[in-house]
Amino acid sequence: xxxxxxxxxxxxxxxxxxxxxxxxxxxxxxxxxxxxxxxxxxxxxxxxxxxxxxxxxxxxxxxxxxxxxxxxxxxxxxxxxxxxxxxxxxxxxxxxxxxxxxxxxxxxxxxxxxxxxxxxxxxxxxxxxxxxxxxxxxxxxxxxxxxxxxxxxxxxxxxxxxxxxxxxxxxxxxxxxxxxxxxxxxxxxxxxxxxxxxxxxxxxxxxxxxxxxxxxxxxxxxxxxxxxxxxxxxxxxxxxxxxxxxxxxxxxxxxxxxxxxxxxxxxxxxxxxxxxxxxxxxxxxxxxxxxxxxxxxxxxxxxxxxxxxxxxxxxxxxxxxxxxxxxxxxxxxxxxxxxxxxxxxxxxxxxxxxxxxxxxxxxxxxxxxxxxxxxxxxxxxxxxxxxxxxxxxxxxxxxxxxxxxxxxxxxxxxxxxxxxxxxxxxxxxxxxxxxxxxxxxxxxxxx
Amino acid sequence: xxxxxxxxxxxxxxxxxxxxxxxxxxxxxxxxxxxxxxxxxxxxxxxxxxxxxxxxxxxxxxxxxxxxxxxxxxxxxxxxxxxxxxxxxxxxxxxxxxxxxxxxxxxxxxxxxxxxxxxxxxxxxxxxxxxxxxxxxxxxxxxxxxxxxxxxxxxxxxxxxxxxxxxxxxxxxxxxxxxxxxxxxxxxxxxxxxxxxxxxxxxxxxxxxxxxxxxxxxxxxxxxxxxxxxxxxxxxxxxxxxxxxxxxxxxxxxxxxxxxxxxxxxxxxxxxxxxxxxxxxxxxxxxxxxxxxxxxxxxxxxxxxxxxxxxxxxxxxxxxxxxxxx
Numbered sequence: 001x002x003x004x005x006x007x008x009x010x011x012x013x014x015x016x017x018x019x020x021x022x023x024x025x026x027x028x029x030x031x032x033x034x035x036x037x038x039x040x041x042x043x044x045x046x047x048x049x050x051x052x053x054x055x056x057x058x059x060x061x062x063x064x065x066x067x068x069x070x071x072x073x074x075x076x077x078x079x080x081x082x083x084x085x086x087x088x089x090x091x092x093x094x095x096x097x098x099x100x101x102x103x104x105x106x107x108x109x110x111x112x113x114x115x116x117x118x119x120x121x122x123x124x125x126x127x128x129x130x131x132x133x134x135x136x137x138x139x140x141x142x143x144x145x146x147x148x149x150x151x152x153x154x155x156x157x158x159x160x161x162x163x164x165x166x167x168x169x170x171x172x173x174x175x176x177x178x179x180x181x182x183x184x185x186x187x188x189x190x191x192x193x194x195x196x197x198x199x200x201x202x203x204x205x206x207x208x209x210x211x212x213x214x215x216x217x218x219x220x221x222x223x224x225x226x227x228x229x230x231x232x233x234x235x236x237x238x239x240x241x242x243x244x245x246x247x248x249x250x251x252x253x254x255x256x257x258x259x260x261x262x263x264x265x266x267x268x269x270x271x272x273x274x275x276x277x278x279x280x281x282x283x284x285x286x287x288x289x290x291x292x293x294x295x296x297x298x299x300x301x302x303x304x305x306x307x308x309x310x311x312x313x314x315x316x317x318x319x320x321x322x323x324x325x326x327x328x329x330x331x332x333x334x335x336x337x338x339x340x341x342x343x344x345x346x347x348x349x350x351x352x353x354x355x356x357x358x359x360x361x362x363x364x365x366x367x368x369x370x371x372x373x374x375x376x377x378x379x380x381x382x383x384x385x386x387x388x389x390x391x392x393x394x395x396x397x398x399x400x401x402x403x404x405x406x407x408x409x410x411x412x413x414x415x416x417x418x419x420x421x422x423x424x425x426x427x428x429x430x431x432x433x434x435x436x437x438x439x440x441x442x443x444x445x446x447x
Numbered sequence: 448x449x450x451x452x453x454x455x456x457x458x459x460x461x462x463x464x465x466x467x468x469x470x471x472x473x474x475x476x477x478x479x480x481x482x483x484x485x486x487x488x489x490x491x492x493x494x495x496x497x498x499x500x501x502x503x504x505x506x507x508x509x510x511x512x513x514x515x516x517x518x519x520x521x522x523x524x525x526x527x528x529x530x531x532x533x534x535x536x537x538x539x540x541x542x543x544x545x546x547x548x549x550x551x552x553x554x555x556x557x558x559x560x561x562x563x564x565x566x567x568x569x570x571x572x573x574x575x576x577x578x579x580x581x582x583x584x585x586x587x588x589x590x591x592x593x594x595x596x597x598x599x600x601x602x603x604x605x606x607x608x609x610x611x612x613x614x615x616x617x618x619x620x621x622x623x624x625x626x627x628x629x630x631x632x633x634x635x636x637x638x639x640x641x642x643x644x645x646x647x648x649x650x651x652x653x654x655x656x657x658x659x660x661x662x663x664x665x666x667x668x669x670x671x672x673x674x675x676x677x678x679x680x681x682x683x684x685x686x687x688x689x690x691x692x693x694x695x696x697x698x699x700x701x702x703x704x705x706x707x708x709x710x711x712x713x714x715x716x717x718x719x720x721x722x723x724x725x726x727x728x729x730x731x732x733x734x735x736x737x738x739x740x741x742x743x744x745x746x747x748x749x750x751x752x753x754x755x756x757x758x759x760x761x762x763x764x765x766x767x768x769x770x771x772x773x
Contacts, residue, residue: 080736083736084735084736087520087521087735087738088520090521091520091521091523108521108522108738109521111521111522112521112522112523114521192621194622201715203715204627204715205626205627205715205716205717205718205719206712206713206714206715206716206717206718206719206720207712207713207717207719207720207721208712208720263624263627263628263719264606264607264622264624264627265606265607266607266716267715267716268714268715268716395737397736397737398736398737401732401736401737402541404720405541405720405721405724406721408629408719408720408721409629409719409721409722412629
């Protein structure tokens with residue numbers, strides 16, 4: 001009996017020990033698991049704008065206060081490199097959870113079904129009035145919405161007040177004719193005839209679609225457009241016309257006839273920030289560059305002028321979106337982060353920190369404008385501005401790049417100087433290049 | 448061979464016949480009885496060959512296959528289109544322009560870097576106190592990574608603040624738009640290319656010259672040959688295998704020029720893309736910018752064939768010369 005009892009007690013003890021050990025292991029494992037589960041959500045974000053990294057980090061830190069189990073990993077590279085990385089990674093299922101990208105690449109992912117339409121709550125959020133109709137339409141394809149707008153590129157005219165004052169010019173030019181007249185007064189040469197300061201900095205050299213993009217800053221006010229969409233949904237060039245010829249002629253005159261810019265002198269944001277040019281067409285990020293490189297620069301920002309007094313003020317707008325990878329394993333957490341990322345407070349932050357203008361409506365820009373009034377024309381553009389944008393087409397970049405291959409040679413070709421027939425011939429050749437890409441993509445049509 | 452096979456297969460099995468056949472082949476092609484050594488060599492080399500096949504031959508074969516497809520990086524539909532990519536290539540202005548620019552670049556870079564490397568090597572072959580210093584200086588560009596080097600050259604070539612124009616101004620030569628002038632930009636790349644490879648060619652030739660037994664040149668000197676004659680009739684003919692190697696490797700490298708073109712055309716203050724468009728840049732643009740991998744592969748195949756053709760011609764010319772000289 002004792003033995004039995006004792007045996008029975010012994011069994012109970014062992015059983016109890018086993019249960020205790022098992023419970024301990026289970027509890028430890030459970031704790032470890034729950035700890036892992038809490039810290040398991042890591043969102044990988046890839047951006048093609050390295051200057052946005054501090055912004056993403058700051059938002060991630062703020063987000064971690066409400067969702068401590070979520071951590072964010074960032075990878076940034078130049079825009080073109082990021083497009084290549086994403087194009088290889090997304091189809092192979094090795095991409096990030098979240099990425100920002102232009103519509104030209106996004107549409108390829110959508111066509112290949114690599115991006116899911118927005119979940120119902122995200123779509124409701126997108127259409128809640130936080131963004132204007134133009135922007136919402138931009139993120140709509142075939143009746144479905146994809147991604148959320150993050151920022152928008154708007155180009156305006158930067159002009160150096162001090163240089164204008166010195167040249168006796170009261171205000172920023174209002175027409176392209178005035179641009180040329182002002183530029184002639186603002187350009188400086190040394191004793192040997194070498195240009196030391198350009199009147200206006202145009203994109204004249206290098207390679208890549210940016211050259212054509214800047215050409216459109218002149219082409220659109222002149223009344224042309226790169227692509228015209230037909231009633232049947234096809235496309236053809238929209239610049240083998242008087243507007244196209246006027247735009248190219250303007251460039252040729254800038255370089256050759258009026259000599260207010262030269263491929264050899266410094267260009268772009270650097271040149272403007274460092275006082276090597278008096279005028280520049282560029283986006284708001286240049287404000288950030290000027291703050292860093294020459295904070296005392298006396299400059300203003302105005303809309304890109306009308307072609308002539310009767311023409312419209314045209315302004316480019318390029319919304320830029322953030323997307324959740326269709327193959328992400330953390331879609332829910334990713335969308336939640338994106339909704340947080342695009343809140344009004346963060347929309348203000350992106351502009352304040354990076355110079356890029358948030359695409360969101362209803363942001364109180366007062367504090368920003370008080371500090372940097374040059375943002376005014378970007379965040380509160382004139383009411384009468386006629387917006388134009390990039391068509392969302394997979395072959396858009398190719399069209400712009402192929403035209404860009406030819407433009408720098410044309411700008412400096414002496415045969416085009418004062419020779420309208422040659423200018424017309426050059427424009428026709430560009431139009432043929434454009435239409436050939438459309439034909440190859442099966443998108444060419446005139447009716 | 449049949450007699451040998453049947454005689455060497457006591458049990459008459461097919462397996463033994465095959466072993467005998469391999470043995471016979473090895474005996475015929477290598478020294479008799481050494482087939483075990485040959486087999487051992489192949490076994491030892493197998494991992495390297497497998498790796499080479501995987502990382503080198505695999506991509507080349509894939510490129511050939513891709514070139515017959517409309518292969519878009521993102522689009523999952525990648526149909527077989529036969530020779531269409533090659534037909535399009537023949538009508539592509541960019542392809543012909545890049546082929547022309549690449550040919551000019553390769554011809555000038557190879558010719559100049561070889562022609563300049565030969566006298567340098569001859570000069571440095573004399574073992575003076577400073578020859579090692581000079582060798583190091585000339586070899587430094589070879590080991591400098593291409594991207595920082597290209598950025599440095601972009602600064603050197605700068606129209607307004609570049610050191611090259613400054614040096615030219617000291618002797619009264621006006622500033623040259625090395626990068627932004629479309630008529631000059633390609634030659635600016637050639638100068639940089641020569642600077643980059645001349646040290647490598649010089650070192651190879653130097654090794655070749657130092658390996659020529661001094662008895663030949665001494666004999667020529669006793670026969671009354673002067674310095675140039677010794678170089679022309681003794682050194683140069685004996686250097687031919689090294690020269691051939693230098694020409695072949697330089698040509699292959701020159702046809703593959705890309706990084707410096709990419710860096711030097713980036714940004715607004717850079718070379719006009721079309722003026723310096725080379726084949727690999729065109730391949731890169733079609734593949735990684737337009738995502739037309741099939742088309743880009745057809746260009747890559749063409750480049751491979753062109754380089755292969757040039758290499759074979761160089762070998763043939765060198766062999767014929769050797770024959771004539773012999």
